[in-house]
Amino acid sequence: MNASGLSSDQLKLQARVRELAAGPVAKRAAEVDRTEQYPWDNVELLKDARLLGMTIPQQYGGQGKNWLDAVLVIEALSAACSVTGRIAVETNMGAISAVMAYGSEEQKKLAADMVLSGDKPAICITEPEAGSDANGMTTRADKKGNRYVVNGRKHWITGGGVSRLHLIFAKVYDEKGNEEGIGGFLAIRDETQGLKITKREPTMGLRGIPEAVIDFEDMELPPSALVIPPRGLKKGFADLMNAYNSQRVGAATVALGIAEGAYELALDWSEKRHQFGRPINEFQGLQWKLADMSIKLRAAQALVYDAARSGEGGFPDMLLAAQAKVFTSENAIQVVNDALQFFGARGYSRELPLERMARDVRMFTIGGGTAEVLRNVVAGALLKKKLPQTRDGWGKA
Numbered sequence: 001m002n003a004s005g006l007s008s009d010q011l012k013l014q015a016r017v018r019e020l021a022a023g024p025v026a027k028r029a030a031e032v033d034r035t036e037q038y039p040w041d042n043v044e045l046l047k048d049a050r051l052l053g054m055t056i057p058q059q060y061g062g063q064g065k066n067w068l069d070a071v072l073v074i075e076a077l078s079a080a081c082s083v084t085g086r087i088a089v090e091t092n093m094g095a096i097s098a099v100m101a102y103g104s105e106e107q108k109k110l111a112a113d114m115v116l117s118g119d120k121p122a123i124c125i126t127e128p129e130a131g132s133d134a135n136g137m138t139t140r141a142d143k144k145g146n147r148y149v150v151n152g153r154k155h156w157i158t159g160g161g162v163s164r165l166h167l168i169f170a171k172v173y174d175e176k177g178n179e180e181g182i183g184g185f186l187a188i189r190d191e192t193q194g195l196k197i198t199k200r201e202p203t204m205g206l207r208g209i210p211e212a213v214i215d216f217e218d219m220e221l222p223p224s225a226l227v228i229p230p231r232g233l234k235k236g237f238a239d240l241m242n243a244y245n246s247q248r249v250g251a252a253t254v255a256l257g258i259a260e261g262a263y264e265l266a267l268d269w270s271e272k273r274h275q276f277g278r279p280i281n282e283f284q285g286l287q288w289k290l291a292d293m294s295i296k297l298r299a300a301q302a303l304v305y306d307a308a309r310s311g312e313g314g315f316p317d318m319l320l321a322a323q324a325k326v327f328t329s330e331n332a333i334q335v336v337n338d339a340l341q342f343f344g345a346r347g348y349s350r351e352l353p354l355e356r357m358a359r360d361v362r363m364f365t366i367g368g369g370t371a372e373v374l375r376n377v378v379a380g381a382l383l384k385k386k387l388p389q390t391r392d393g394w395g396k397a
Contacts, residue, residue, distance in 0.1 A: 005305070006068075006072070010068065010069060010072055013069060013072055013073065014072045014076060016049075017049075017051065017072065017073050017076040017077060018076045018079075020045065020049060020076075020077075021076050021077050021079060021080035021081070021084075022080060024041075024042075024045060025042055025045065025077060025080045025081045025084050026080035026081065028041065028042060028081065029080060029081035029083075029084075029353065029356070030353065030356065032081065032083050032084075032207070032208035033083075033205075033207050033208060033356050035208075036207040036208060037208060038162045038208055038209060038210070039081070039083060039084060039087075039208055040118075042081070042083075042084045042087070043087060043118050043120075044118070046084070046087065046088065046091070047116075047117075047118050050063065051073050051088060052088075052091040052092075052115055052116060052118065053091055053092065053096065053112060053115040053116045054069060054070055054073065054092050055067070055069075055070055055092045055093070055096070055097060055100075056096065056100060056112045056115065056116065057100065060100070060108055060109060060112035061112050061113070061116050062112060062116065065092075066308075066311070066312060067093075067246060067249060067308040067309070067311045067312075067316060068305060068308040068309055070088070070089075070092040070093065070250070070308075071249065071250070071253045071304060071305065071308045073088050073092075074088045074089055074092075074250055074253040074254060074257065075253050075256055075257040075260070075301075075304075076257065077257065078253065078254040078255075078256070078257025078258050078261070079257045079258065079260050079261030079264070080261060082205075082206060082254055082257070082258050082357070082360040082361070083206055083207075083208035083209050083360075085253070085254040085257055085258075086158070086206065086209055086254055087120055087209070088250075089247065089250030089251065089253070089254060090120045090121060090122075090123075090158065090159065090247070090250075091115050091119075091120055091121075092250070093243075093246040093247045093249070093250040094121070094123050094243060094244065094246060094247035094250070095111075095121035095122065095123040095165070095166075095167040095243070096111055096112075096115050096121050097243045097246050097247075097315070098123075098167060098184065098227065098228075098240055098242075098243035098244075099111040099121075099167065099186070099227060100112075101242070101243060101315070102184075102227050102228040102239060102240065102243075103186075103227050103228075104224070106224065107186060107224075107227060110165075110186070111165060111186070114164060114165045115165075119163065119164045119165055120159050120162065120163050121159075121163055121165040121166065121167060122157050122158060122159040122160055122163035122165070122166045122167070122214075123157075123158075123166075123167050123169075123244075123247070124154040124157050124166055124167060124168040124169060124214060125137070125154070125169045126154060126155050126156045126157070127139060127152070127153060127154055127155055128153060128155045131156075132369070132370055132372075132373045134169070134237075134241075135182075135237070137152070137169065137170070137171060137182070138152055138171070139151070139152025139153065139154065139168070139169070139170040139171065139216065140152060140170055140171045140172075140173060141170040141171070141172045141173070141183065141185060141221070142173045142175075142177075143172070143173065143174050143175050144175065145175075146222070146223070147220045147221060147222055147223070148172070148185065148220070148221045148222075148223070148225070148226070149218055149219070149220055150168065150170055150185065150187075150194070150216045150218075150219040150220075150221060151216055151217065151218060151219070152170060152215075152216050153213065153214070153215050153216070154168070154213070154214045154216075155213050155214075156201065156211050156212075156367070157211065157212050157213070157214050158209060158210075158211055158367075159209060159210065159212075160197050160200070160210055160211065160212025160213070160214050161197045161200060161210045161212050162209075162210060163189065164188050164189050164190065164191075165186065165188055165189075166186070166187045166188070166189065166195065166214075167184050167185070167186060167227065168184065168185045168186075168187055168216070169182055169183070169184050169237070169240065170182070170183060170184075170185065171230075172229075172230045180229075180230040181230030181237065182230055182237035182240075183226055183227070183228060183229060183230040184226070184227040184228055184240045185221050185225045185226055185227065186225050186227060187219065187221060187225065192219060192221070193219065193220070194216055194217045194218050194219030194220065195214065195216060195219055196214065196215045196216075196217065197212050197213070197214055198212075198213045198214065198215050199212060199213040200212050200213075201213075203363075204359050204362060204363075205356070205358075205359030205360035205361070205362060205363060206359075206360050206363055227240070228240055242314075242315045242318075243315060244368075245311070245315050245316045245317070245318050245321040246311065246315055246316055246321075247368060248316075248321045248322065248324075248325045248368050248369060248374075249304060249307045249308055249311075249316050249321050249324060249325070251325060251329070251364055251367060251368040252300075252303075252304050252307070252321075252324045252325040252328040252329060252364070253304050253308075253328075254364065255300075255328050255329045255332035255361055255364040256297070256300050256301060256304055256328050256332060258332060258336060258357050258360055258361045259296075259297060259300070259328075259331070259332035259335040259336055259339075259361065260297055261353075261357065262335060262336040262339035262340070262353075262354060262357050263293050263294070263297060263335055263339055265339060265343075265352075265353070265354065266290070266293070266338070266339035266342040266343070267290060269342055269343060270286060270290065270342060273342075280342070286342070289338055289341075289342075292338075293335045293338055293339070296331040296334065296335055297331075297335060299327070299331075300324075300327055300328040300331055300332065303320070303323060303324040303327055303328060304324045304328055306320055306324070307320040307321045307323070307324040318377065318381065319377070319378060319381040319382075322369070322374040322377040322378050322381075323378055325364070325368065325369065325371075325374055326365075326371050326374045326375060326378065328364075329361075329364035329365045329371060330365055330371060332361050332364065333358075333361055333362060333365065336354070336357050336358050336361050337358060339354060339357075340354040340355065340357075340358055
């Protein structure tokens with residue numbers, strides 16, 4: 001898919017990453033899925049191509065790229081390998097962006113150095129009994145003298161077991177046991193006692209990047225590990241969740257890239273495959289299917305790009321990020337399913353990437369905020385702001 005409004009530098013970046021994705025990244029995608037091994041070779045490719053930590057400011061060794069630049073990279077990579085696309089998300093958005101926005105100078109330097117050297121930070125919010133309701137988390141950090149003692153369990157932590165840097169959300173309590181709100185702490189696996197990877201989930205798709213259970217057992221952290229102090233029961237958490245809007249845009253972009261990759265496969269196959277003496281793309285039913293797929297993708301791309309552009313000078317707009325993720329994730333599933341249908345029995349075979357794409361894309365209506373919860377976010381923003389519908393879409397929240 002091609003979109004207008006990109007600068008010449010962005011078009012060059014897009015072309016460069018598409019070439020990388022079509023070569024070594026695409027060739028390794030099936031193996032990554034089959035072996036369920038984290039693609040360290042692809043991490044090195046991204047590192048050498050300067051695609052890790054692109055959004056990190058230049059004073060910390062990054063390039064100071066904007067969200068749209070990162071989206072273009074994620075989109076192109078995900079069309080070939082969704083796991084590699086997700087690595088690009090989490091080395092440019094989410095935890096690293098939270099640290100860059102709210103962290104101390106020491107924390108920023110630490111996080112930047114780790115990401116630029118190839119680490120994918122893990123953002124630790126979800127718990128066994130606190131998924132969509134993140135405020136219901138029970139992981140706690142108790143202030144005891146000159147340290148915080150963290151206890152609790154996190155679940156479905158992307159990268160658990162391969163990530164070293166962790167941004168851990170916990171309810172903070174003062175020395176008298178009074179709750180101060182939710183804060184975010186930095187901890188490094190293998191350097192912080194009490195941080196234990198206890199289980200890897202056997203996932204349906206995106207198998208090359210682990211989803212893990214992490215236990216914190218009397219994990220001691222200094223006050224300098226606190227990225228942003230809790231300010232009441234909601235304020236600190238809300239500040240940290242601003243960074244999550246970028247990760248939602250990133251998740252939508254991976255879904256978009258997967259669907260675009262599937263669409264291109266179907267479009268190419270429709271020209272090559274003959275039935276009843278003619279190419280299958282001469283049948284009106286399949287022509288309409290291709291038309292609908294292209295319309296959904298173009299609309300999704302516009303929403304994702306618009307959400308990315310809304311973050312100029314800060315984080316992406318909450319409403320636009322939620323709208324982009326809901327629309328893109330749901331329509332990407334349909335596009336991939338339709339693309340698989342073009343191949344008939346071949347599409348169902350593991351010798352083609354369509355069945356892998358169908359498994360991978362299914363996650364994005366769930367992770368990073370379910371489609372149902374994000375609809376509540378959208379409705380809440382619209383009703384609270386009483387936003388008018390304009391030619392450019394709904395206004396900003």
